[in-house]
Amino acid sequence: MAVKILRIDRPVTNTMTIDELFNQQNDLKPIYNLLTDFNISKEVFIENEFNLNIKGESVYIKAACVKLFSENKKEFSTIIILEDHTRMIQTQKVAAWHGMARHLAHEIRNPLTPILWAAESLLDADIKNSPDFMKIVAENSNSIVKEVKRLQNLLAKFSSFAKMPDVNLKTDRIERVLQETIDMYAKSPMNIKIKTKFQPDIPLVKIDAEMIKQVLINIIKNAIEAMPMGGNLTITTVSLDKMVLIEIADTGIGIPANIQDKVFEPYFTTKESGTGLGLTICSKIISDHGGHMKIISRENEGTTVIIALPAEMEGTKT
Numbered sequence: 134m135a136v137k138i139l140r141i142d143r144p145v146t147n148t149m150t151i152d153e154l155f156n157q158q159n160d161l162k163p164i165y166n167l168l169t170d171f172n173i174s175k176e177v178f179i180e181n182e183f184n185l186n187i188k189g190e191s192v193y194i195k196a197a198c199v200k201l202f203s204e205n206k207k208e209f210s211t212i213i214i215l216e217d218h219t220r221m222i223q224t225q226k227v228a229a230w231h232g233m234a235r236h237l238a239h240e241i242r243n244p245l246t247p248i249l250w251a252a253e254s255l256l257d258a259d260i261k262n263s264p265d266f267m268k269i270v271a272e273n274s275n276s277i278v279k280e281v282k283r284l285q286n287l288l289a290k291f292s293s294f295a296k297m298p299d300v301n302l303k304t305d306r307i308e309r310v311l312q313e314t315i316d317m318y319a320k321s322p323m324n325i326k327i328k329t330k331f332q333p334d335i336p337l338v339k340i341d342a343e344m345i346k347q348v349l350i351n352i353i354k355n356a357i358e359a360m361p362m363g364g365n366l367t368i369t370t371v372s373l374d375k376m377v378l379i380e381i382a383d384t385g386i387g388i389p390a391n392i393q394d395k396v397f398e399p400y401f402t403t404k405e406s407g408t409g410l411g412l413t414i415c416s417k418i419i420s421d422h423g424g425h426m427k428i429i430s431r432e433n434e435g436t437t438v439i440i441a442l443p444a445e446m447e448g449t450k451t
């Protein structure tokens with residue numbers, strides 16, 4: 134069964150070593166690494182999910198490793214449990230796209246009606262003679278501009294979600310990307326203080342800087358929107374356990390406990406003009422980088438978004 138899940142089509146015998154089994158097949162390297170790292174680590178259990186590209190096929194595998202110790206605790210054998218989630222993930226993806234298409238159609242229909250009305254009344258021959266002509270033109274044009282902008286925002290978000298290009302990873306310093314993004318907000322008139330606490334000599338990361346900026350912009354925008362009366366935005370970097378963590382903490386309205394697990398869902402929003410795609414896009418980009426995201430929030434106290442990216446192990450500073 135394991136051979137089938139891992140799509141190994143070479144003859145496999147009971148006497149093969151792990152190296153013989155995995156090492157010839159580069160596409161199984163992540164699972165080989167999990168197993169070999171686990172064997173030299175102190176952990177007794179580990180699990181991870183992998184999206185592998187095995188001979189051109191996108192395969193989702195969940196792997197768990199357990200150590201079984203001998204009575205004197207000196208030796209152990211390792212059991213690896215593999216689950217093939219490929220079919221399930223594909224079904225979920227198709228369902229997600231159906232939902233997305235339905236919702237998008239609905240979102241596009243909403244602003245189209247006011248645009249049509251505004252344009253139609255501008256074409257109305259009678260209004261040219263009206264004493265309020267200039268006022269009506271201004272009002273209707275404003276309404277068209279407002280609704281078109283809303284559509285543009287929706288489409289920009291949607292296409293960055295749908296046509297998300299493959300990540301183009303380059304070794305980079307995370308502080309550089311953070312600072313460049315923060316600088317975009319330097320002149321913001323709002324009463325928001327941005328503080329940074331960057332860990333010196335933090336490991337480098339392999340990232341697509343433009344996409345990480347997009348993530349940061351979405352998170353900072355959420356934080357600013359959560360602090361309409363102003364507040365503090367604290368951006369921290371720290372390395373932990375082969376990961377580089379970026380923490381973005383605001384002192385805003387917080388997220389009520391009962392909706393905290395919904396915020397990553399596509400189209401979940403509590404804002405009048407929100408698309409609810411911001412955090413969905415962020416978590417997609419971060420998982421494409423082999424990282425993950427977490428949100429810790431307390432209502433009326435603030436929200437902290439934590440992004441974990443794999444650290445580049447060779448070398449630290451440029």
Ligand SMILES: Nc1ncnc2c1ncn2[C@@H]1O[C@H](COP(=O)(O)OP(=O)(O)OP(=O)(O)O)[C@@H](O)[C@H]1O
Pocket residue numbers: 290351355356359383385386387388396397401402403404406407408409410411412413436
């Ligand atoms: N820093 C934050 N403080 C309080 N609530 C937040 C914060 N970040 C996210 N949320 C909550 O999570 C929801 C989803 O956020 P997301 O960024 O995905 O969409 P949005 O901000 O509503 O819309 P858009 O990003 O398109 O403007 C928000 O509507 C809000 O309720």
Ligand SMILES: [Mg+2]
Pocket residue numbers: 351354355411412
């Ligand atoms: Mg948002």
